[in-house]
Amino acid sequence: MSATLGIAIERLSKSFGAVQALADIEIQVKAGEFLALIGPSGCGKTTLLKCVAGLLPADAGRIVIGSRPVSGPGGREASLVFQDFALLPWATARENAEFGLLLRGAPAAERTEAARRALAKVGLAGSFEQAYPAQLSGGMQQRVGLARALAVNPQVLLMDEPFASIDEQTRRILQDDLLRLWSEERKTVVLVTHSMEEAIYLSDRVVVLSPRPGRVHRVLDVPLPRPRETLDVRASGEFARLVDELWQILKKMQ
Amino acid sequence: MTPLVAPEPAFGRAGFAAIAGLLVVWEILGRLELTMFVPSASSVAVAWWGLLTDGTLLRSAGSSFGSLLKGFVPAALLGVALGLAMGRFRTLREVLDGWINALMSAPLSALVPVLIALFGVRDTVVAATVFLFSFFVIVVNTMTGVRGTERSLVEMARSFGAGEAALFARIYLPAALPAILLGLRLGAVQAVKGMVVGEMLISLVGMGERLIYYGNTFLIPELYAVIVSVLLIALLSSTLVQSAERALVKWK
Amino acid sequence: MKRLLARGAPLAAFLALWQWAAWVPISFNFPTPWQTVVALAELLGSGALLQASATSLQSLVLGFGAAILIGVPLGLLMGVVRGVGRVARVYLDLLIALPTAALIPLVILSFGINVVSSAVIIFVFSAPFITMNAYGGVRDTRPRLVEMARAFGASWGKLFTRIVLPSALPMILAGLRLGLSRAFLGLIVAELLLSPFGLGKLIMNSRSMFEHDKMFATVAWTLVLAGIALAVLARLEARLLRWRAA
Numbered sequence: 001m002s003a004t005l006g007i008a009i010e011r012l013s014k015s016f017g018a019v020q021a022l023a024d025i026e027i028q029v030k031a032g033e034f035l036a037l038i039g040p041s042g043c044g045k046t047t048l049l050k051c052v053a054g055l056l057p058a059d060a061g062r063i064v065i066g067s068r069p070v071s072g073p074g075g076r077e078a079s080l081v082f083q084d085f086a087l088l089p090w091a092t093a094r095e096n097a098e099f100g101l102l103l104r105g106a107p108a109a110e111r112t113e114a115a116r117r118a119l120a121k122v123g124l125a126g127s128f129e130q131a132y133p134a135q136l137s138g139g140m141q142q143r144v145g146l147a148r149a150l151a152v153n154p155q156v157l158l159m160d161e162p163f164a165s166i167d168e169q170t171r172r173i174l175q176d177d178l179l180r181l182w183s184e185e186r187k188t189v190v191l192v193t194h195s196m197e198e199a200i201y202l203s204d205r206v207v208v209l210s211p212r213p214g215r216v217h218r219v220l221d222v223p224l225p226r227p228r229e230t231l232d233v234r235a236s237g238e239f240a241r242l243v244d245e246l247w248q249i250l251k252k253m254q
Numbered sequence: 255m256t257p258l259v260a261p262e263p264a265f266g267r268a269g270f271a272a273i274a275g276l277l278v279v280w281e282i283l284g285r286l287e288l289t290m291f292v293p294s295a296s297s298v299a300v301a302w303w304g305l306l307t308d309g310t311l312l313r314s315a316g317s318s319f320g321s322l323l324k325g326f327v328p329a330a331l332l333g334v335a336l337g338l339a340m341g342r343f344r345t346l347r348e349v350l351d352g353w354i355n356a357l358m359s360a361p362l363s364a365l366v367p368v369l370i371a372l373f374g375v376r377d378t379v380v381a382a383t384v385f386l387f388s389f390f391v392i393v394v395n396t397m398t399g400v401r402g403t404e405r406s407l408v409e410m411a412r413s414f415g416a417g418e419a420a421l422f423a424r425i426y427l428p429a430a431l432p433a434i435l436l437g438l439r440l441g442a443v444q445a446v447k448g449m450v451v452g453e454m455l456i457s458l459v460g461m462g463e464r465l466i467y468y469g470n471t472f473l474i475p476e477l478y479a480v481i482v483s484v485l486l487i488a489l490l491s492s493t494l495v496q497s498a499e500r501a502l503v504k505w506k
Numbered sequence: 507m508k509r510l511l512a513r514g515a516p517l518a519a520f521l522a523l524w525q526w527a528a529w530v531p532i533s534f535n536f537p538t539p540w541q542t543v544v545a546l547a548e549l550l551g552s553g554a555l556l557q558a559s560a561t562s563l564q565s566l567v568l569g570f571g572a573a574i575l576i577g578v579p580l581g582l583l584m585g586v587v588r589g590v591g592r593v594a595r596v597y598l599d600l601l602i603a604l605p606t607a608a609l610i611p612l613v614i615l616s617f618g619i620n621v622v623s624s625a626v627i628i629f630v631f632s633a634p635f636i637t638m639n640a641y642g643g644v645r646d647t648r649p650r651l652v653e654m655a656r657a658f659g660a661s662w663g664k665l666f667t668r669i670v671l672p673s674a675l676p677m678i679l680a681g682l683r684l685g686l687s688r689a690f691l692g693l694i695v696a697e698l699l700l701s702p703f704g705l706g707k708l709i710m711n712s713r714s715m716f717e718h719d720k721m722f723a724t725v726a727w728t729l730v731l732a733g734i735a736l737a738v739l740a741r742l743e744a745r746l747l748r749w750r751a752a
Contacts, residue, residue, distance in 0.1 A: 053413050074415025086410040090428045090505040100414040103424070132505045152414070272596035291616045349512045359687035359736055363694045364728045367709050371718055372533050443603050450605035451695055462607075466699075469611025477615075481608045488603045 004186050005066035005077055005155040006031040007052065012061035013213075014047060020213035021047045025061070027207055027216060034182060034189045036203035038196065038246070040253065044214030045192045049160050052190065053080050065156060076104075078156035079149035083164050085141045087133040093144045094119065094129040100152040111151075118147035121181060139170035146178075150185075159191045163198065175202060176229040183227055196246045200239060201228065208249055218249050293475045301475035302482065310464070311483060318449055318460035318487070321377050325384025326445040333389050333441065334434055337396020342426065347397070358390035362448075366455045377459050380452035387448025388441035395437025399430030432506070435499040442491040450484055461487070537719035546723035554708065555727060562693060562704035565621045569628025570689040576629075577636030577685070578678060584637070585644025585674070586666070595641070601634040606688075607695050614700065624696045624704070631692025632685035639681025643674030676750060679743040686739055690732040 007029040014022040021044040029035045037045045050056045052063055054073040063070040065077045079100060087096050097115035106114070119125055122143040133141050142162060149157060163171040179202060182189060193199050199206045200222055210217040222242060224233050233239050277295050284294025293301075305311040340347045340354075365386060369379045403426055411425050453462020461484050468477040521539050528538040537545070549555040584591035610627055617623040647670050655669045697706020705728050712721035 050409070055409055055412060073412040080410065080413045082406050082410060084404070084406050086404070086406040088407065088425075088428070090431075090503075099411075099424075103411060103414040103416045103420055134505065268592040269596045272593045275593075276597070289616075291612065345512070348509065349515055352513055353516050356733055356736075359683070360729055361687070361690035361694045361732050363691050363698065364705075364709070364725045367698065367713050367721055368725055371536065371713070371721065374533070447605040447607065451607045454607055454610070454695070455698055465608055465611050469615060472615070474612075474615070477611060481604075481612070484608045485600065485604045488605055489600075492603060 004031040004188055006033070006188060007156065007190065008064040009048075009052070010061050010064070012048070012051060012063060013059050014044070014051060014056065015059055015213075022051070023213035023215050025214065025216060029188055029190060032186050032188055033205065034203045035191070036199035036206045037190065037192045037209060038194065038199045038206055038250070039209035039214065039217070040211050040250065041194070043209040043211040045209055046160055048209070048214065049080075049158050049190065049192050053078060053158050076152070077154060078158050079152055079154040081142075081145050081149050081157065081159040081162045083161040085133070085138075085145040087141055087144055087148075089133055092130050092132055093124060093136065093147075096133070096144050097147040097151050100148055104152065114151045114153075115147065118151040119144070121150060122147045123177065137170070138166045139174060142166060142174065143177075146181075150181075154187065156188045156190070159189065161192055161194065164194065171198075178202065179227065179229045196243050196250070197234075200224070200242045200246060201234065206246060208246070208253075210253055217253060220246060220249070290474060293478060297475045298478040298482065301473075302479035305476060305479055311480075314459075314461050314464050314480075315483070315487070317377065318380075318453065318462075321380035321452070321460060322384055322445055322449050322487075322491070324378075324381035325448065326388055326442065329385045329389040329441060329445065330392060330438055333392030333437070334396050337393040337434070337437070338400055338422075338426070338430070340393065341397040341400025341430065342422070351397075354390055354393050358394055362386045363451050363455075366452060369452075370456060375456050375458055377456075379456050380449060380460065380462075383452030383455075384445045384448040387451070388445040391444055392434075392437040392441040395440065396430060396434045399433025399437075400426050402433065403429040432499070432503050435495065435502065439492050439495040439499065442495050443488055446484070446488040446491055535716055535718045537722050541719045542722040542726060545717075545719035546727060549708075549720060549723055549727075555724065558703075558705045558708045558724075559727075559731065561621075562697065562706070565624035565696075565704070566628060566689055566693050568621070568625035569692070570632055570686060572625070573629045573633035573636050573685055573689065574682065577633040577681075578640045581637040581640025581642075581678075581681075582644055582671075582674070584641040586670070591641060591645070594637075598634050598638050598641070601630075602638060606631050606692065610696060610699055619700050619702055621703070624693065624700065627696040628689045628692045632689040635688055636678075636681045636685040639677045639684065640674060643677030643681075644670055646677065647673040676747055679746060683736060683739050683743065686736060687732070690728075690735070694728060 007027075009025055009027040009029075012022055012025040013020070025048060027035075037048065039045050047056060051058050052065075052070065054070045054075055057072075065075065068075065068077065088099065091099065094112070094115050097118050098111040101111040101114055116125070116129070119129060124140065124143050124147065128136070128140065133144065136144065145162070163174055166174065175198065189203075191199070191202060201224075203222055206220040206222060207216060208218040208220065209215065220242070224236070224238060224242070225231055280292075280295040283292050284297065302311075336350075340350060362383075366379065366383055369382045373379050373382065407425050407429065408421065411421055416424065449460070450462050450465070453460040454466055455462075457463050457466045461480055464480045465477065465484075468474075468480060524539050528536045528541075530536075546555075580594070584594050606627075609630055613626050613630070614623055617626055651669050651673065652665065655665050660668065693704075694706060697704045698710060700706065705724055708724045709721055709728075712718070712724060
């Protein structure tokens with residue numbers, strides 16, 4: 001396994017026709033850091049994530065993951081986790097978890113092995129392997145989505161509002177599981193979210209984007225102690241203060 | 255696309271009750287002898303058995319099935335291929351979409367005399383009619399299926415480095431499969447309709463020729479027997495495709 | 507403009523193919539596109555085509571009109587009264603799967619060779635589809651909207667006219683379009699088989715006299731006529747459903 005990689009986003013701009021979505025974005029994500037991107041709808045946070053994944057070409061500026069500039073999709077350094085899970089409805093949980101490896105041409109035995117391990121990491125070992133997505137709850141579906149991203153063993157996880165369409169109780173459990181996984185695997189994570197609590201609870205730093213065009217408005221450090229999943233951080237006054245600080249920033253921007 | 259309520263003969267309990275009721279009412283109406291044009295269900299059954307045992311029905315059905323296959327198989331292959339291409343390539347879609355939609359709802363029966371002028375009075379005309387009747391609905395459904403593919407699935411596959419061929423085989427084709435199979439099912443029903451129209455108009459072979467013949471000779475129970483047989487062929491074709499659907503689409 | 511050009515390309519390709527087929531010629535007495543246009547002008551000039559169209563449209567209006575007047579209410583009833591819907595649905599499914607043309611000899615025997623026969627055939631072709639779509643429209647009414655209206659204390663009549671009917675309208679109109687396309691199909695099959703009147707007669711007469719140019723012209727005219735009627739209905743539909751555009 002190779003060392004964890006950082007991400008450098010340098011003077012990135014992106015337009016769709018006449019609409020400028022992102023302007024002069026400058027963000028350095030440290031290796032092993034958990035970074036959250038937040039902002040009002042239309043601020044281009046998902047666009048930015050897609051640029052990092054190579055799904056959208058940048059108009060100007062560049063993105064470097066580790067030492068390799070992003071030039072298109074399919075880079076081995078990063079994998080994506082989607083808001084709507086993006087599971088193949090015709091494939092079982094295990095086949096879904098194998099899918100990234102399949103596209104990269106890994107032999108069957110290796111795929112199965114890696115998928116099993118990844119599913120076990122996200123708590124879906126055993127009989128769930130053979131279930132179709134339609135037979136799984138939303139939370140379990142996103143676990144499969146996470147397993148698929150982990151199965152290719154990326155250094156960077158790019159998460160696009162991964163828990164937005166999951167109910168509150170399940171979301172909290174998934175957030176804790178994600179934190180545990182992150183502390184074990186030491187991957188760099190970029191998380192797009194619209195939830196202030198989620199951004200503060202999970203990340204080391206929160207980047208606030210302003211809308212139309214999206215620019216980096218503020219960067220907020222989150223000095224909460226870790227491991228947060230065992231320390232009951234949500235109940236702390238510091239947590240409440242940070243969420244409120246974030247809220248004040250976002251409120252003034254409207 | 256014209257929204258269609260998919261024909262799904264609902265052979266649940268209500269289905270059996272409805273059909274049993276129909277047969278009973280039909281039998282009573284026939285027995286009352288109100289008009290010679292409504293023979294009793296039992297006399298139709300007798301006529302049907304007669305046509306079956308003297309080989310008439312099998313001979314006609316054999317010819318009909320031949321034309322059906324000769325028309326439907328090319329329509330299915332070309333229809334799915336064109337639908338996939340139109341779903342994937344925007345330029346092709348913009349060029350052809352309007353025409354395909356117009357032809358899907360056009361009274362293509364008007365073309366049968368042209369087909370006769372082209373091929374002569376032969377069963378090729380029937381196969382060509384079958385093709386024309388079933389082709390467009392297959393194209394449109396396939397295209398709709400490809401277009402309905404979730405964007406995030408495509409992005410997901412691309413993010414793992416999928417190229418155009420892998421996208422087609424691993425994402426677009428399986429995503430469109432239910433719509434393709436629905437198109438084939440609707441196309442199969444349409445194909446039988448085209449078969450009957452073609453055969454009736456050339457009045458030379460198949461079930462359609464029998465319809466014209468029994469109509470002209472006032473053999474009413476036999477006429478009914480052929481109508482019922484034609485309906486059974488349509489239902490059979492649709493059911494065959496449906497069982498393929500069940501076998502192939504297990505994830506829903 | 508570029509779009510128009512792109513849309514016109516298949517037509518140009520088709521005409522070129524046709525021209526080539528006539529030039530070979532692909533079969534006996536195969537007319538060129540131009541010969542067909544000339545024949546069309548002649549037929550229009552002599553009034554034969556318009557007269558035949560008027561006769562055909564007469565049976566179309568009768569048959570299609572009856573299909574709407576009976577099909578839509580029946581479909582609504584099926585949707586509202588569940589028991590009726592469950593039973594009638596079975597017959598409708600059979601009628602929709604049935605190759606309707608098979609009924610034509612029976613209809614001719616029962617009603618004779620006349621405009622009524624032709625109208626009945628058109629009715630049988632189109633009514634099942636119109637009924638099925640009206641039924642589907644009612645059945646697909648969002649339960650949430652019904653709950654909302656009932657929470658506001660809507661009466662049964664209000665519920666039907668304010669919620670169910672507008673909800674079903676798109677499907678009903680789509681059914682009318684489908685029904686009209688089926689009506690034209692039935693009209694042509696009927697007239698080609700009956701042949702003593704209308705466009706079908708013109709086609710069959712030209713065929714038997716080997717005036718293929720006139721036959722092609724009438725076929726093309728028929729397709730264009732149906733295309734225009736369907737386009738008008740689609741336009742009407744779009745206007746009635748403006749709220750859906752957004």
